Amino acid sequence: MAAALLRLFAFWKEAELRRDIDDYGISAFPLVVIHPNLTEGIHALVQSFGIGPIRANTILLNWFDQLPPSDPETREQEYGRNLRTAFRLGRNIIILDTKPDAWNDLESIPPADRRIDVWWWNDATSRLMLLIAYLISRHEEWEDAKIRVLAACFSEETRETVADLANVLDEVRIDAEPEVVIRPSPDAVAAYSDDAALVFLPFRFKGDQPLDPFDEKPEALLSRLRNTAMVLAAEDIQLDADPETGTAAQTAAATDALADARKKAETEEKKTEEASELAEEKLKALEEAAASGVGVEELSRLRSEAGEAKQQAVQAARKAAKTQAKVELAKREAEALKGTVSNK
Template sequence: KKGYSFGTFKGVYTPSVLTIFGVIMYLRFGWVLGNVGLAGTLLIVTMATAITFLTGLSISAMATNMKVGGGGAYYIISRSLGIEAGAAIGLPLFFARAFGVAFYIAGFTEALMTVVNPLPMLDPAIAAKVISAATLVLLTALAYFSADLALKVQFAIFAAIGVSLVSFFMGNPTPEALAIPATATIPPKAAFWVVFAVFFPAVTGIEAGLGLSGDLKDPAKSLPRGTLLAIGTGYLVYMAMPVFLHLRVPDGNLLLIDSNIMTTVARWSIPIVIGVFAASLSSALGSLLGAPRTLQALAIDRVIPRFIGKGFGKDKADPRIATAISFAVALGAVLLGDLDLIAPILSMFFLLSYGLLNLSAGLEGLIESPSWRPKFKVKYGISLLGAAACFTAMLMIDAGATIIAVVVTSLVFYLIKRRQLNAHWADMRYGILTLLIRFAIHRLNKLKPDERTWRPNILALSGSPKSRWHLIEMAHSLAQHSSALTISSILPVEDWSAAKVQSMETSIRDYLAKREVEAMVKIFPSPDMLTGASALVRAYGYGPLTPNTILLGDTDNSESFTEFAELIKLVYRTERNLIMLKESNRVPAEEAIEIHVWWGGNKDNIGLILTLAYQIQKSPIWKQSKLHIKTIVDSEGERGAAKERLNSFIEEQRIPAETEVLIKQQSSFYDIIRQVSANAGLVFMGMRPPEKDETDDAYGAYYGKLMEATSQMPTLAFVLAAEKIEFRKVIGISQRG
């Protein structure tokens, strides 16, 4: 095995419990009791520990379901929610732990200088920085050369804290020791949630043991046992201390002004002073062991340069380069001095990691993948409750710092996403999306499509994207990220193979991605194009998620008119709308920015046409275009009434369009359209729906005449509405019209 192969006590329990028994226990616990009383203190301890306990349960479940490597929270989150989410929390968490080293050392220095100033010749502020820097160098040397030696030192620290607790619980102070000085000023009591925010960091030490996950002999056994045992130990001590203080200190005002109340109450004061020193140093040392290993795990996964993760020493287990970087960051924080402004933000990253650990375990249980078989079973609701508790605690402690932490994490996620790192492991994102889709489909299946939420769900029968790009461009302009789009191609059956289908799908998908077209790709084997297209129209889709609009190109092969008419009739019979795009062989004018809609009297068609015209104007290609609605009447006498109806229509429905009514002065409507729309960029026209008993030959003849009549025109989009939707309501057309 690589690493030190630490056991439960040495690798998880000791660093975790030493971080839990920190400076807050020695210097702030009495203040907590003085502000909220015994009942309030016990409630705060229980609430705070419950959050940590729920996170410990989630860690236990995750650790017994996967082979946990180095990096602690980063490793588990990245293997569950993806490398982007792991890096988004791993990088800020590294800096939080590195800066945390400076905080813990600052606490040690403050406690030391209250007892004795070893550098009296220097200004106190400068002396504090010198002592902190020297302490950092000593602790880094321990972590740099051997984590094993560092943890052995923690045994001595653990013993010192144990002795200090014994001294505290044996204390029986005299009334004189508990007297409040006459000159003392009693501060006002703080609110419950303010006190909770001060105490909560005292129970967040489980990250220390989790950070050494890559150096454990059996992470699946050690992480659950060591983490939960440390949480339990901390809870018992933290529940006993306020009860003992309440019995020994009858005047709660003393608790508000005496930050060294443990020293006042204890049987011997020296063990308490040593305990404060030991707690500060152990927390700093735990962070110095965990921060480099998070950085090392990020380097191994290529999130940061790989050389940073190089190992040295026994079994290449000591990340000395990462430790040196952690030292540099911590030294910068020490020299910076006042870090109170960023302290709340750093705490948020710890809570955010706990929340994501709970969320990972909860989602794994909710998805119920066959691979989710933890030996330590936890109901997914418990883990999700833990996630909610973590995020709620973040907001209660500092809403502003929470927002900053979320913004920073989101920014890192975005930057890693842009790098498009290819992880060599599977995560649960596919399972999460599948679960959401399953839920949505079952809900959607109980609903009927309505005019208010209608979107063109398009199946584009495009063939090769390179040869018929105009069809894909049209489909993409209509979909524009708000509708579903599928690009399909028919593969001749004699050339069919699973490998070839997959290769074609990948090739088309990559081609579309380069042109920023979001679409699904479907390759369908079939003996011929029209047979395959008909089969796709009948069968493509899943449950209620079936295409409601079919987009295809025209055909000018007269021998195929009958079969093509059969396809159009099939689309209409299956109640799918049809858009048939006929590309112009004319060179368009340079300023072809007009979209012309010709209204021939079919109200269903015009409703769909105007909906599609509105959709296409939202695309970048057509967003500057102007919409013109035109109609033709037989005589001058009809012109005024028709013009008034069109103007009233666009005014009532707030459609940004211009209207024009033309008189039929030529023998063919199509000659007028050809002349008036000569410079249009796109022309929408309606198609006649097939009659009930109309044969394929008859409708094929209609199609042939339509193609002949519309020759030498700009690009045409023929529209045939067939879906059982009142498209007049989609665009808002009045029922009176």
């Protein structure tokens, strides 16, 4: 009887997870593990989740302040102990701390006006944070968000640090703005990143206690930021700009080509607007001159300038139309390749 009730409970919980996944439009597989002991249950869940040889290597969860209420001290100890268990089993940890108003406000902020700050300590966790920030920027709702990499520097050699970081970003082809912060502190993090849409910060363990980059409990710093992801990498990753061969490589190349085509189209569109504005100004000057009765030579000069400006505007519009056509072609090619990958 007890076994049947446990199976029924697991069925209900899995169905609940499926509904949440469907409601949010997430591509994910639910898994429910029932165990009388939470720590041992985490052992089982972390090691069993996956499909065939594919195993999850990263765990995303809320900061413990957002968990159901219980004894604060006991809750913090259990939270840290369970996190450390997952980390020891080789899983990357991402702790997301968001303020409800700040997260909801993102819906009213255009992607182009959002900024993702990555606090860089030049280690495995830094590389993982940069990769995740880049992947977020590839999502359609964050597509034009800017990435800023803030490098912690404890000396005055800022020029070398900026150059090294710029080289890293260039090698991996990630469009981000490098900046060095001399002798960073919690106050510096808050000052630099209080207006960021999302902040990536490293953390570490001291015993079972998660600590921020400055060896302090994270609560004080988290309270000064809007949306924060604290990250700890269980293993190093390679920020390799060259994808695997075959369809994946073609998809990456097509995606890059689409991004380049869009940038060129934006540039040409701006040139078209400028050329059109200049043509209108020249035409207006011609009309005013004709109305004021200027000399024949002056009128001829203004007419020539207006005609030339109009011709340039027409040429700019044609070029913009061609670049926009290339965008549509690149978009179709990228979507076709993505469909090929997803159907495999």
